[in-house]
Amino acid sequence: METTLAPALPAGWATLLAETDALHLFQRWLDEAPLDGPVPMTLATVRSDGHPTARVVYLHGVPTDKTGFRFFTSLTSPKAQELEANPYAALTFYWSGLDRQVRVEGVVHPLPPDDATAAFSKRPRANQLGVWASPQSQVLSSPEELAERLHEATERFSTQKAVPRPPQWGGYAVHPTMIEFWAGNPGDLPSRMRFERTPTGWQQVCLAP
Ligand SMILES: Cc1cc2nc3c(=O)[nH]c(=O)nc-3n(C[C@H](O)[C@H](O)[C@H](O)COP(=O)(O)O)c2cc1C
Known part of the structure; x- marks a missing residue:
């Protein structure tokens, strides 16, 4: 009798099948990513005319069920105005060293001012002065x-040990409803899995790449 062996799965599937919780898998990939410093992510929002718009911001901390994917920005910037009007966003990460992509979609909530104050206090002074100086966008x-504005901010706070948080600087958290993982497999088709949040937990499906 003739037997047919199932073809071996490309390695990318092993990492996708290792976790049933999407945020645990994201943390694992974050640990494995060849990152040196803050984690950039592309944040997409929707303008009032319905057109999408995207830019890079830094992920702040490791996302959990409680925190979501957090970032900080100017609350008067276009992205903040877009999120106030339409609190949904998409994020993408790409780590070229590993050839991995993560896509996130979710609901956005503003962070409490105390979180912004704590995060601002940890930034280097030059960066804090830059936030005061730059009317973003x-x-x-x-x-x-801009150089003049920076000079003014430097003078203004020159006698203060700590630069206070500007009132217009704050943060947002994207609470994911969907997280999709894509892993490249050298010489083979990529592996791709989507996690959807349901009332009882994450539900996984494999997708054609
Ligand atoms: C690597 C990188 C990281 C960035 N991180 C932030 C950030 O954490 N917060 C922020 O407001 N802008 C950040 N920016 C600038 C934004 O991409 C963008 O230019 C700015 O926030 C204005 O966006 P808006 O006009 O869509 O509001 C970053 C840019 C780069 C290239």
């Missing part, structure tokens, strides 16, 4: 205007 009359 507003048109500048010239590059010199």
